[in-house]
Amino acid sequence: MQIATARQAANLVAPLFSDAAEEKLVVLLLDDWQRQLAIEEHDAAGPGAVDLPLRAIFKRALALNATGLVIAHNHPSGDLTPSEADIQATRRLAATAEALGIRLHDHLIFAAGECASFRALGLL
Structure with a gap:
């Protein structure tokens, strides 16, 4: 299945956050045709912000x-x-993704049953 929009990505990963009491991170890895290769979950506990484990994300993306x-x-x-x-x-x-030839399509935030897109907010 192609993941061409933020809404499609949100619909795919939203169930992973439905019961989450703690902050967590989900990474959706895509191929050239924006088809799902994998979904990875990481702990995201950081003081006031998501902690992005860049090495782990890109190790798996490159693999x-x-x-x-x-x-x-x-x-x-x-x-x-x-x-x-x-x-x-x-x-x-x-920036790291771009240097590796990988496109960051979006960063989504889930809260109170809603979803915000960094791309839609003009932050990407």
């Missing part, structure tokens, strides 16, 4: 020859607003 990715994390507080630390971590991830 699968992924050319795209979507990351998602939740805010158990219920606030969809990306923190400044979320924004900075996402920019580092996007």
Whole structure:
């Protein structure tokens, strides 16, 4: 199945956050045609921001020859607003991905049954 929109990615990963009381990170790895290669879950506990384990994310992406990715994390507080630390971590991830020939399609935040897209917010 092709994951061509933020809504499609959100629908795919939303169930992984439905019972999450703690912050967690999901990475959706995609091929050249934006088809799902894998979904990886990571602990995302960081002070006020998602902790992006760049080495682990890119080790798996390179092993699968992924050319795209979507990351998602939740805010158990219920606030969809990306923190400044979320924004900075996402920019580092996007720059690293670009250097490796991988496109960061989006970063999604889930909170209180809603989803926010960094791309739709103009943050990517």
